[in-house]
Amino acid sequence: MKRFVKVIALALSLVLVLASAALADGFRTLDEVKESGKITIGLFHDKKPFGYVDENGEYQGYDVYLARRLAEDLGVELDIVAVDAPNRIEFLQSFKVDVILANFTYTDERAEQVDFALPYMKVALGVVSPESALVTDVEQLNGKKLIVSKGTTAETYFEKNYPDVELVKYDSYTDAYLGLLDGRGDGLSTDNTEVLAWAIENPGFAVGIESLGDLDTINPAVSKGNETLLAWINEEIVKLGEENFFHADYEATLRETYGENADADSLVVEGGVL
Amino acid sequence: MQGLGISVLFKGINFQRLLLGLWVTLRIALITIGISLVLGLIFGLLMMSRSKIARAVCRVWLEIVRFMPQLVLLYIVYFGFARLFGVNLDGETSAVIVFSFWGTAEMGDLFRGALTSIPKHQRESAAALGLTKAQINRYILLPQTARRLLPQAINLSTRIIKTTALVKMINVTEVLKVGQQIIGQFYREPSAAFWVYATVFLLYFLICWPISLLAGRLERYWN
Numbered sequence: 001m002k003r004f005v006k007v008i009a010l011a012l013s014l015v016l017v018l019a020s021a022a023l024a025d026g027f028r029t030l031d032e033v034k035e036s037g038k039i040t041i042g043l044f045h046d047k048k049p050f051g052y053v054d055e056n057g058e059y060q061g062y063d064v065y066l067a068r069r070l071a072e073d074l075g076v077e078l079d080i081v082a083v084d085a086p087n088r089i090e091f092l093q094s095f096k097v098d099v100i101l102a103n104f105t106y107t108d109e110r111a112e113q114v115d116f117a118l119p120y121m122k123v124a125l126g127v128v129s130p131e132s133a134l135v136t137d138v139e140q141l142n143g144k145k146l147i148v149s150k151g152t153t154a155e156t157y158f159e160k161n162y163p164d165v166e167l168v169k170y171d172s173y174t175d176a177y178l179g180l181l182d183g184r185g186d187g188l189s190t191d192n193t194e195v196l197a198w199a200i201e202n203p204g205f206a207v208g209i210e211s212l213g214d215l216d217t218i219n220p221a222v223s224k225g226n227e228t229l230l231a232w233i234n235e236e237i238v239k240l241g242e243e244n245f246f247h248a249d250y251e252a253t254l255r256e257t258y259g260e261n262a263d264a265d266s267l268v269v270e271g272g273v274l
Numbered sequence: 275m276q277g278l279g280i281s282v283l284f285k286g287i288n289f290q291r292l293l294l295g296l297w298v299t300l301r302i303a304l305i306t307i308g309i310s311l312v313l314g315l316i317f318g319l320l321m322m323s324r325s326k327i328a329r330a331v332c333r334v335w336l337e338i339v340r341f342m343p344q345l346v347l348l349y350i351v352y353f354g355f356a357r358l359f360g361v362n363l364d365g366e367t368s369a370v371i372v373f374s375f376w377g378t379a380e381m382g383d384l385f386r387g388a389l390t391s392i393p394k395h396q397r398e399s400a401a402a403l404g405l406t407k408a409q410i411n412r413y414i415l416l417p418q419t420a421r422r423l424l425p426q427a428i429n430l431s432t433r434i435i436k437t438t439a440l441v442k443m444i445n446v447t448e449v450l451k452v453g454q455q456i457i458g459q460f461y462r463e464p465s466a467a468f469w470v471y472a473t474v475f476l477l478y479f480l481i482c483w484p485i486s487l488l489a490g491r492l493e494r495y496w497n
Contacts, residue, residue: 048461
């Protein structure tokens, strides 16, 4: 039996030796990324139109467009890692990726764990209403009914800032939209990306207010303390702003979803300046 | 497009991608099953060894594998190793390590169970007939153990195949992850999810079914 113990010990040490060959201590600095000739970027793989894989197996979307450009300007190859919303921070903390570009919304809580670069997109609330009685200003809603989903930012925002607006609350997005179709409210409010896309598919409705409330921004993120890479990304975002890169990105990837009439400026952030 | 969810399967190279994902699933499962079989035999023998330490180690190993969800083990190896020891393994390697860690212990326990279930008199009668120890192992114990082990080993193998679905959480694009990508790509087509998941179900079935058929056949042949 002693032999078996030896065999197992040998196998285990072999695994460890092989594993340490792939040793990675901490994040990769800008120079290390350049030297390796490859940048690893975490992207969504199933969130159209921001990061998804198309029917030809190619990554597409607003975030992907930026990822390709970052790799190109660094002069390195792009290595895409498909991440999901709950493990985005984990990928950075374990140095599995250099950058996360998976539509990562800035929050103070997250900022303690990763370093955010300058924003490249913003999300606010939007209000969709029937074209026949389009709501273009929040004041128009005083004394009227506004449909919201429970637990959303729209609910808290209106309760706090516009107590005169009567809220009609639904448990799910689907029910809320059905409520609007049935005429149970004068408008509906949720994230502007959502209402914009919905209005396109439902003729007779339009988004009268495209940007309202506290802005949330979407930023690239790097591992905590990776200053060289962070600084390069920030510089790059400012530089890309000069050529209106993110508007081009919007036209290429988001226009189809939000329609001809949507205003790119309600989503796009150029040069990291809100 | 409404009501034509099935068509999303044949857009572009989507179907090929699903099959490619299936191959990744199969590859991880086959390597794992191979390693588990070999190491499982050693593990089973160690469980019956006279060394108290070896038995204790096996016991602890087996209990860890039984109590820890596989997903937690995957996270420990994929993310945890990188953070704690700077060992940056890719998703597939991590998956094979974790599933082999699990499969070895389970297979070992099955092997031990099968071997100890063979009545003592089999060995004693063979010895009385003058067979050597090697002959007893080769002609008496091994065939009977194999027969008892087979159904359970097959069961474990299909469980391993199905559990590989978890590796999508550690950046391995296997069949289920491809399925989700296709659904995400056609998020406005409500019936797409049904057809994609139905196809994934069918693909899993197509791998697992022949395995249990083969097992059934072998069992009948031996009886």
